[in-house]
Amino acid sequence: MDMDRMAEELFDCMVVFQRGPVKQMQGISRGEMAMLGYFIMNEPEATPTELSQFFNLSTARVANTLNSLERKKLIVREHDSADRRKVLVHITPLGRQIAEEKHNKALHCMGELLTDLGEHDAAELLRIFQRIRARMEQNEAEAAQNE
Secondary structure, eight states: OOHHHHHHHHHHHHHHHHHSTTSOBTTBOHHHHHHHHHHHHTOSEEOHHHHHHHHTOOHHHHHHHHHHHHHTTSEEEEEOSSOTTOEEEEEOHHHHHHHHHHHHHHHHHHHHHHHHHOHHHHHHHHHHHHHHHHHHHHHHHHHHHHO
């Protein structure tokens, strides 16, 4: 199989994979879940601009996602006490609970998939994904240096 065909097969697999453990549940989109995950995994608060830069999304898209999360009472926006022009976004206890539940469910599903693969194949898959991640991080660092 040539590399172009393998790339197509890998892309098809990744599309299916994204629909798996991270699919939309309880009325929360993947984008909303990603933003909630940001607050769980990275920082307890952020500005909309920081979120836009982190996710490489337009400020309009971030605003729409934050509006939806705020309507669902999963985040709150407050003015910074030191600079009233600055808006800070925080996850609510309900948002944290839902994000952690979804994260745990995704980990459980991933664990089942790895179990199905067997120890050897699961270890190989992890090794390959670690190589891919390292290469992608290297590409990002090189792109940032060239800006």
